[in-house]
Amino acid sequence: MQMKHIISFDIEDWFHPEIFSDMFSRQDWDNLESRVKKPTELILTFLSRKNIKATFFYLGWVAERFPELVEQTAAEGHEIASHGYSHQMITKLSPEAFRLDLRKSLQVLNSLSPAPVTGFRAPTFSVTKETMWSLPIMYEEGIRYDSSVFPIHHDRYGIPDAPRNPYVIYRDGDNTLMEYPMSTARIGTLNFPCAGGGYFRLYPFIFSKSLMKKCAAEGRQIVFYAHPWEFDTDLPRVKLGTLSKLRHYTGIKKFLERLDKVTDQFEFTAFREVRKDLEVMV
Numbered sequence: 001m002q003m004k005h006i007i008s009f010d011i012e013d014w015f016h017p018e019i020f021s022d023m024f025s026r027q028d029w030d031n032l033e034s035r036v037k038k039p040t041e042l043i044l045t046f047l048s049r050k051n052i053k054a055t056f057f058y059l060g061w062v063a064e065r066f067p068e069l070v071e072q073t074a075a076e077g078h079e080i081a082s083h084g085y086s087h088q089m090i091t092k093l094s095p096e097a098f099r100l101d102l103r104k105s106l107q108v109l110n111s112l113s114p115a116p117v118t119g120f121r122a123p124t125f126s127v128t129k130e131t132m133w134s135l136p137i138m139y140e141e142g143i144r145y146d147s148s149v150f151p152i153h154h155d156r157y158g159i160p161d162a163p164r165n166p167y168v169i170y171r172d173g174d175n176t177l178m179e180y181p182m183s184t185a186r187i188g189t190l191n192f193p194c195a196g197g198g199y200f201r202l203y204p205f206i207f208s209k210s211l212m213k214k215c216a217a218e219g220r221q222i223v224f225y226a227h228p229w230e231f232d233t234d235l236p237r238v239k240l241g242t243l244s245k246l247r248h249y250t251g252i253k254k255f256l257e258r259l260d261k262v263t264d265q266f267e268f269t270a271f272r273e274v275r276k277d278l279e280v281m282v
């Protein structure tokens, strides 16, 4: 049987990414134009056309304002998971504040999702060596798998020497919290992020495809990720530094077309399905 890969979307509005955290305060968010609905619907239409089920890591803040969008996502057979409530990096939170933020997101999401929410992706991949204390908290709040570790060097996140395949990141007796790290392909001594977000937009498409192929050929499950704003061709242009501008705005027009091609080449599904297969194997 061909290996099934994972596809996931972090559902947040255009002003939520970390690069805007100094520009827009959380109090301003309700005064900004929300643009999350349309590209999320576009993603849903795309997935339905391709008959793909995905995992949607919803930001609690978005779910609270657009409950019908979460309900529609679940009704179309996708998995609802958590991206936290207020998009704060765990590195900037105390353990108590992290617990409350996660709990708040789970309260909203569990009231909208027909299945219990057990998956988490930290804002800005902020499960790092400094935030390992967050794992037992996740577990205690009902999370059973996390997909936040990026095994690379990056200025904001990453655990360069973390395992590149799924592994048990926290254990409580016989119970486990699994980590599904973001996909990388190794070239020489470096791990290259290979499936999603800015990397998928910035790399030449042929390079992205060859990294994904390498990943799959090594028997690794690809964990693809994207955000609704990466599909928004009218994304508001905000003044950013050169590097941030390049990372944030490049390749948006081509995202859907590229995703269409890679989903023809590889078979993708939600975390939920892959975890079911694992349970059957055990």
Ligand SMILES: [Zn+2]
Binding pocket: 010, 012, 016, 017, 083, 087, 122, 123, 124
């Ligand atoms: Zn995010």
